[in-house]
Amino acid sequence: MQVKNPRGIPQAPFIADVEDYLGLNKDVETALREIQGALAKYRYMEQNLAQRRKGLEDKVPDIKKTLSMVEFLQERREGKEKAPDADGDDLDDDLDDSAEDEKKPLRTTFELNDTLYAEAEIEDTDTVYLWLGANVMLSYKLPEAIALLRSKLEAAEASLKTVIEDLEFIREQITVMEVNTARVYNWDVKRRRELREKEALEGKKE
Template sequence: MSSQAIFSEEKNPRGIPKAPFVENIESYLGGGDADVEGPLKRFQDALAKYRYMDGTLTQRRASLEEKIPDIKKTLDMVEFLRDRREGKGASDDNNEDDLDEDLDEEDEGPPKPLTTAFELNDTLYAEAELQDTDTVYLWLGANVMLSYKIPAAITLLKSKLEAAETTLKNTIEDLEFLREQITVMEVNTARVYNWDVKRRREKREKQAPRPTASQSVAELD
């Protein structure tokens, strides 16, 4: 009989196969005289695949945990610019009502430019004045920057934030699942190896020559 498949047909929602726990080693290997070298090699190959996926997902998790705060900061800034513009509009409407009531009242005029600092790199910042604007520029990656109207930019950033948070949640779940499968495969490997050691020892004991009756009498003398 041949040994069973390494991976189970059961998978997690992202398609990562589950590692079945080997309960009956002799039955799994296909008999008491089965060779364990092949199954142990396949176990090691499966472990290598699981560990490779674990390393890849760990890097993805670190990237997302760094990216999500940046998206949140950008979204907060664009929403601030939106609220500032909406506040200015409301102020203009109030000014029109005040002018109707008192024509001698002076206009408040446009709001003062907003002074802020923006990051050029990890340790270098520059100061800038933000005028009243309805357009923002967003880095999309790969040295690509596009201009968006503020409402469109907010919609885009919210969708990217939601997608990144969902991906991070799924990545964390996949990492937990992978580490469970790595543990199962390590236990399977140890159990098969120990079973083979025990089988070899029992085989040597059976094959060892037993003392004859004359040898036993000689030892007693």
């Protein structure tokens, strides 16, 4: 039974005894073709996983930045809702500046293209629009957006961890198959040399 990792990637068998591996009916060229075929499959999986890893490593920071911004908007909105009434007698002077900051419009810059930015004033809102991929954008209330982004961040980080584990596993299997290739090739070179020496010795006896 072939051993596999948790994602079903097969473990490469190490050829400890080349002669036993070749058996009676398998020639060296056939064995080397089989090993090279398996090696090509591992390298193909490695390439795909490396691309996926790069995509996730780009995606995770983007989700974190979006989540941080939405959390900031939520905290700012909660601060406004909890701010004391300016006409009340219990207004604390120490909180006056922060309360005024909460009431000020939020100004920021947004990207128009790679080198051009524009300044904008963000109105107080309880809704944000999130890109979900495939040219799909949906509106969410701030708490819902935060929950969604946290879920997506957790899933992306878990996927990245899995991809890294699979990449390490596949690279180990590639090393094993490269060693197998060398062992079979060297065994064949040694066998051919011994055969030539035997034939030369028998020729001298004749």
